[in-house]
Amino acid sequence: MKLPADTAPDPQQEDLVLCADVLAGNSRSFAVLAEKYRKRIFSLGYGFFRNPDDAEDFLQDVLVKMYVSLASFRGESRFSTWLMRVAYNTAINSKKRKREYTSLAEDFDVIDTANNPEQECLLRSSRDAIREAVAELPERYRVCVDLFFFYDMPYADISEVTGQPVNTIKSHVFRAKKMLRERLDEGV
Amino acid sequence: MKEFNVNCSKAFDHYIALDKHERVPLPVMVHLVFCPVCRAAVRQMAAAETLLSRPLSVQLTKSNLSDDPVLSAALDTIAAAGLSYPVRDPVAKRVSLLRWFLVGILLAGGFALFPFTSSGIWMQIEFGNAFVVPFYILCGCAVTAYGGLFVGTNIDLFVKRFKTLKTGF
Numbered sequence: 354m355k356l357p358a359d360t361a362p363d364p365q366q367e368d369l370v371l372c373a374d375v376l377a378g379n380s381r382s383f384a385v386l387a388e389k390y391r392k393r394i395f396s397l398g399y400g401f402f403r404n405p406d407d408a409e410d411f412l413q414d415v416l417v418k419m420y421v422s423l424a425s426f427r428g429e430s431r432f433s434t435w436l437m438r439v440a441y442n443t444a445i446n447s448k449k450r451k452r453e454y455t456s457l458a459e460d461f462d463v464i465d466t467a468n469n470p471e472q473e474c475l476l477r478s479s480r481d482a483i484r485e486a487v488a489e490l491p492e493r494y495r496v497c498v499d500l501f502f503f504y505d506m507p508y509a510d511i512s513e514v515t516g517q518p519v520n521t522i523k524s525h526v527f528r529a530k531k532m533l534r535e536r537l538d539e540g541v
Numbered sequence: 542m543k544e545f546n547v548n549c550s551k552a553f554d555h556y557i558a559l560d561k562h563e564r565v566p567l568p569v570m571v572h573l574v575f576c577p578v579c580r581a582a583v584r585q586m587a588a589a590e591t592l593l594s595r596p597l598s599v600q601l602t603k604s605n606l607s608d609d610p611v612l613s614a615a616l617d618t619i620a621a622a623g624l625s626y627p628v629r630d631p632v633a634k635r636v637s638l639l640r641w642f643l644v645g646i647l648l649a650g651g652f653a654l655f656p657f658t659s660s661g662i663w664m665q666i667e668f669g670n671a672f673v674v675p676f677y678i679l680c681g682c683a684v685t686a687y688g689g690l691f692v693g694t695n696i697d698l699f700v701k702r703f704k705t706l707k708t709g710f
Contacts, residue, residue, distance in 0.1 A: 364599065366635065369697075378628030380616060387612050393597050409611055416615035421624055428697050433599065472592055479589040505594035507561040523558070530557040530586070537585050 368432035375423055387416050390433065393504060394440050400454050400499065401444040411447065415440045434510045441496070441514050453492040457503045458483035475537070482536035486529035497522045498529050548572065549579050556583060638698075641691050648687055652680040 368389075374382035391412060398411030418439050426435050444450060458480045468476060483502055487495045493515070500511045501522070508526070512519045552572040556565065556579075565573070573580050619625055655661045656676070664672045692699060 370635070376626050378626045380625070383616075384609075384612055387615070388609070389599055391611070393599070396597060413611050413615050413618070416612065417618050420615070420619050424626075429700070468592070472588075475585070475589055476592045479593055483593070501561070502590065502593045503597055505561060505598065507563075509560075527558055533589060534553070534557065534582065534586060537589060538582070 365431055365433075369428055372423055372426060372428075372432060375420070383420060386419070390436055391416075393433075393437070396457060396503070397437070397440050397496075398444060399460070400457055400496065401447070401450055401452070403452055403455055403460075407449055410449070411440075411444065414447075415443050418443060430513060431510065434506070434513055437500070437504070437506070437510075438514045454496050456484060456487040456495050456499050458487065458499075478536050479533055482533040483529060485536075486525075486532045490525060493517065494521070494525050498525055501526045502529070549576060552576070552579055553582065557586070636694070638695070641695075645687060645691070649684060652683065 368386070371382045371386050375386065394415045395408050395412045398408035398415075399405065402408050402411060415436075419436055422439060426432065461476075461480050479502075483498065487498050490498065494517065497511050497515055497517055500506045500514065501508075506514070508519050508522050511517070511522050515522075549572070552569050555569045559565065573583060656665060656673075
């Protein structure tokens with residue numbers, strides 16, 4: 354039976370319950386949390402390291418940090434935002450990190466899913482526009498544009514993760530959206 | 542076909558300045574209703590943004606997770622360092638807001654209607670103020686205690702809502 358929309362489980366509430374479960378010693382809940390966010394953490398790592406092996410090592414590091422620091426998570430922000438901040442700081446401070454952050458638009462295949470031809474065309478134009486937009490940005494702002502478009506994060510959450518001012522993030526995303534609009538107008 | 546004009550540019554700039562899941566302002570909405578060019582462009586932008594974020598959209602999976610080598614390695618590292626959390630009783634499930642409201646309405650409604658029931662009328666006639674005063678004190682205490690319990694057990698929700706109103710996000 355399908356649940357009505359207002360009684361469907363709230364993902365943030367679910368995360369809080371899972372966190373409380375992990376703190377109560379339930380490793381199964383930790384596995385569920387890890388599975389839920391592994392793709393996001395891996396992708397962020399891939400953007401920083403450009404290497405699947407290093408990205409997997411990074412994922413493991415972040416999972417250990419997530420477990421160990423979970424007691425310090427007070428639920429003041431969303432769990433996903435807190436976790437992305439842990440992941441971002443881990444990547445920034447990693448000794449393995451030799452390269453600048455590269456947008457997922459450069460190598461979208463690492464997270465790509467099957468689409469129909471029409472969607473594929475729209476996606477290609479969108480990726481090109483994002484790639485063009487981030488190419489002109491300094492490294493520390495590239496990740497902000499990625500977090501908005503690929504990770505579906507609002508400005509305030511991006512600011513919390515990266516420590517960049519909300520207005521700076523807004524202006525870079527605005528510019529990227531304008532490019533996206535122009536590209537879609539031309540190409541699709 | 543109608544061209545993109547100055548009004549369209551203004552409306553579209555407003556639209557693309559919006560945050561994720563932010564409500565479209567009324568003037569932009571009105572423009573979109575009357576402008577098929579902008580409507581099509583907005584639809585296309587929204588479709589593009591959905592497609593870009595879809596691969597990393599978060600969904601709770603209940604698959605068998607024991608075979609995942611990265612997760613197993615992380616759990617091994619945690620166990621080897623002696624960092625595992627001690628097992629405690631399972632966490633009590635939170636009562637949904639809908640239930641809180643329904644029970645609250647029932648409680649307040651019960652207290653409000655009791656004086657008009659046959660038992661309530663009889664007690665008022667029989668005992669007068671000796672019934673009425675303690676009854677309303679009991680009502681006040683019960684409603685206050687229920688409200689306090691509701692706020693106390695959902696304090697994180699109120700803090701979050703308060704912050705949202707304060708920051709506008």
